Amino acid sequence: MEIPTFQPQLKVLSREQALSIHAAALEILEKIGFKMEHPGALEMLADAGGKVSNGDRVRLPAYLVENALSSAPRQIDLYDQKGNKTIPLANGNSFYGTGSDATFTLDLETGERRRTILKDVGNFAKLVDALENIAFAMSMANPEDVPVEDIYVYVFAEMVKNTNKPVVFIADSGRDIAKIYNIACMVAGGEEELRRKPFILNYSEAISPLRFPRNVMEKLIFCAGKKIPICLPSGCNAGGGAPVTLAGAMALGIAENLVGLVVHQLAGKGSPFLFGPNVSVLDMKSTVVSYGCPEWSLTQAALADMRDEIYGLPIWAFAGASDAKVMDAQAGAEAMFSIISAKLSRCNLVHDVGFLEYGSTSSLEMVTMASELVAMSRFFGGGVLVNEETLALEAIERVASGDPGSMFLTDDHTFEHFMQAQFLPKLLDRSRYDSWEEAGATDLYKRCNIEAKRILSEHQVEPKPDEVLQGIAGVLQGH
Amino acid sequence: MSEFQTLAEAVVKGDIKTAVAETQSALDAGSKVQSILDKGLIAAMDEVGDRYSKGLIFVPQMLRSAKTMKECMKLLQPFFREGDITSKGKVLIGTVKGDLHDIGKNLVAMMMEGAGFEIIDLGVDVPPEKFVQKAQEVEPDIVGMSALLSTTMPSMPKTIEALLKAGVRGKVKVMIGGAPVTEKYAQEIKADSYASDAGSAVSKAKELLGVS
Numbered sequence: 001m002e003i004p005t006f007q008p009q010l011k012v013l014s015r016e017q018a019l020s021i022h023a024a025a026l027e028i029l030e031k032i033g034f035k036m037e038h039p040g041a042l043e044m045l046a047d048a049g050g051k052v053s054n055g056d057r058v059r060l061p062a063y064l065v066e067n068a069l070s071s072a073p074r075q076i077d078l079y080d081q082k083g084n085k086t087i088p089l090a091n092g093n094s095f096y097g098t099g100s101d102a103t104f105t106l107d108l109e110t111g112e113r114r115r116t117i118l119k120d121v122g123n124f125a126k127l128v129d130a131l132e133n134i135a136f137a138m139s140m141a142n143p144e145d146v147p148v149e150d151i152y153v154y155v156f157a158e159m160v161k162n163t164n165k166p167v168v169f170i171a172d173s174g175r176d177i178a179k180i181y182n183i184a185c186m187v188a189g190g191e192e193e194l195r196r197k198p199f200i201l202n203y204s205e206a207i208s209p210l211r212f213p214r215n216v217m218e219k220l221i222f223c224a225g226k227k228i229p230i231c232l233p234s235g236c237n238a239g240g241g242a243p244v245t246l247a248g249a250m251a252l253g254i255a256e257n258l259v260g261l262v263v264h265q266l267a268g269k270g271s272p273f274l275f276g277p278n279v280s281v282l283d284m285k286s287t288v289v290s291y292g293c294p295e296w297s298l299t300q301a302a303l304a305d306m307r308d309e310i311y312g313l314p315i316w317a318f319a320g321a322s323d324a325k326v327m328d329a330q331a332g333a334e335a336m337f338s339i340i341s342a343k344l345s346r347c348n349l350v351h352d353v354g355f356l357e358y359g360s361t362s363s364l365e366m367v368t369m370a371s372e373l374v375a376m377s378r379f380f381g382g383g384v385l386v387n388e389e390t391l392a393l394e395a396i397e398r399v400a401s402g403d404p405g406s407m408f409l410t411d412d413h414t415f416e417h418f419m420q421a422q423f424l425p426k427l428l429d430r431s432r433y434d435s436w437e438e439a440g441a442t443d444l445y446k447r448c449n450i451e452a453k454r455i456l457s458e459h460q461v462e463p464k465p466d467e468v469l470q471g472i473a474g475v476l477q478g479h
Numbered sequence: 480m481s482e483f484q485t486l487a488e489a490v491v492k493g494d495i496k497t498a499v500a501e502t503q504s505a506l507d508a509g510s511k512v513q514s515i516l517d518k519g520l521i522a523a524m525d526e527v528g529d530r531y532s533k534g535l536i537f538v539p540q541m542l543r544s545a546k547t548m549k550e551c552m553k554l555l556q557p558f559f560r561e562g563d564i565t566s567k568g569k570v571l572i573g574t575v576k577g578d579l580h581d582i583g584k585n586l587v588a589m590m591m592e593g594a595g596f597e598i599i600d601l602g603v604d605v606p607p608e609k610f611v612q613k614a615q616e617v618e619p620d621i622v623g624m625s626a627l628l629s630t631t632m633p634s635m636p637k638t639i640e641a642l643l644k645a646g647v648r649g650k651v652k653v654m655i656g657g658a659p660v661t662e663k664y665a666q667e668i669k670a671d672s673y674a675s676d677a678g679s680a681v682s683k684a685k686e687l688l689g690v691s
Contacts, residue, residue: 284539
């Protein structure tokens with residue numbers, strides 16, 4: 001008797017709500033239109049049936065969206081840098097990774113918030129390489145010690161030197177993305193190998209509301225041509241780039257994503273595109289874009305429902321971040337809230353793990369903690385396995401009717417099952433008070449600090465072959 | 480603020496209709512334009528700024544007050560040209576070359592306007608030469624630059640360099656801001672001031688010009 005295990009999941013939209021938001025997004029594209037500043041993309045849209053006016057204003061008929069949705073692949077697989085399929089993005093699979101471009105980081109030695117440098121990118125990548133539940137790397141830093149015109153090339157090179165996991169990368173325009181692509185080809189062993197087993201995904205942003213700059217479209221078209229997976233949210237934060245009400249912000253963000261998707265599929269039919277508008281809120285006191293708010297978790301859960309009802313494409317999401325300035329109780333609470341809700345709403349590629357200060361500061365400790373929180377939510381999301389073994393009637397009978405002193409703790413059933421039956425934390429402390437005190441009376445921040453330091457000093461990243469390293473050096477020197 | 484209490488209260492509440500009517504009746508009654516501005520509108524905006532910094536009101540409420548003030552200012556505008564009233568200072572502002580983001584810059588502009596500065600907004604993607612040309616034309620007290628992207632930050636020192644070459648740098652104070660911008664960066668590129676948000680942009684601007 002095999003009883004399927006129910007996977008706990010969150011549903012936040014009815015079908016009627018999902019269809020209404022989708023209809024609003026299509027209406028935005030048909031009636032309001034958008035500003036397309038890339039001449040090539042403008043021409044493609046016009047040729048395909050888009051209505052162009054005032055130079056670069058475009059309105060899109062709904063059928064173009066339907067066409068793009070039907071040609072975009074519904075499953076995207078990302079591979080690690082050794083060619084293993086580690087991130088199959090389909091259905092409700094969730095994979096967590098870090099974020100990009102933090103201006104500051106919390107120094108591991110001093111705890112101080114300081115400007116990021118290239119070495120930080122390497123440290124974060126190395127930590128990601130070691131952490132079991134962190135599946136992909138982003139830079140976590142916007143280093144001040146590299147030439148700014150090639151900042152993303154340096155950052156990408158530093159990441160591939162320090163991890164073999166998949167990498168989500170940023171680029172500025174068509175110029176530097178070509179250099180990054182060259183490095184990726186070297187790592188993968190050639191253009192064809194990279195195409196077959198992509199280990200990279202590009203993250204680019206248009207500008208809300210409804211503005212598509214030339215440099216951003218260059219990257220989109222480049223990725224479409226090379227079959228590099230890409231996602232293209234636009235920063236339509238409720239109250240900032242978008243209306244303050246979540247439904248309108250989602251409709252706008254989805255419309256913007258659909259523009260990206262249409263251009264993308266026209267430039268490279270069947271190329272992989274991750275859906276996801278990133279709808280957070282602009283905080284109405286500080287005007288920061290919040291990374292710890294419940295709204296972002298809610299809108300991405302809603303988007304996951306829309307994926308299931310309408311779009312079918314894997315989605316891009318966020319979790320494990322906070323608006324707190326230090327890794328305190330707020331940071332833990334906000335990180336856990338978004339991690340568990342991303343898991344339960346079955347978001348696919350989940351980034352920004354380890355951010356503090358609304359994404360301005362990265363923290364190695366925060367990433368380390370998040371890895372454990374992801375494990376916790378995976379355990380919860382796994383549901384309750386029900387079968388003869390787990391119902392354990394025999395064990396109950398043995399203990400209940402056995403010798404005096406017989407107990408579950410000594411029963412074979414416990415020995416055989418406890419590792420799977422229970423979540424065994426590594427960093428969350430459950431020790432008795434006296435032992436905790438003896439071990440230094442540490443809080444979670446301290447324990448994560450110690451663990452991150454241990455990983456950075458002990459973990460060995462399988463190095464890249466010399467010729468790849470030389471090739472990377474060549475690209476950085478401008479050859 | 481007793482003389483213009485109803486006006487000031489309307490601005491604080493963001494009641495555009497009442498505020499505009501009060502401004503008009505103050506003008507009709509022969510009140511000094513400078514007094515309407517200082518004791519009515521700016522005093523109200525100071526109160527709004529104070530409430531905001533104490534966390535008593537939210538940004539949209541503050542911006543509604545700024546909008547209310549702006550509507551009242553339209554009635555006072557003709558007197559500006561006649562030299563009857565003076566602003567706190569003239570601010571030339573824009574998002575630097577290569578950067579198309581403007582929410583932060585717009586917020587700063589609105590807040591400064593609310594505080595009594597005159598704003599000339601150049602928009603987004605403003606090349607150094609445009610900053611220079613406009614600075615030569617309008618002779619601002621402050622040039623404010625904004626950038627959201629780290630890749631566009633180098634446009635800030637380039638603009639400062641251009642102001643220097645054109646002989647304008649000595650006549651203006653340069654303020655910078657934006658997500659990746661830091662105090663340290665401001666020092667490195669020899670800007671006069673850095674502000675981390677719209678509220679502090681106002682107080683930094685006042686500091687730079689020695690006005691209150």
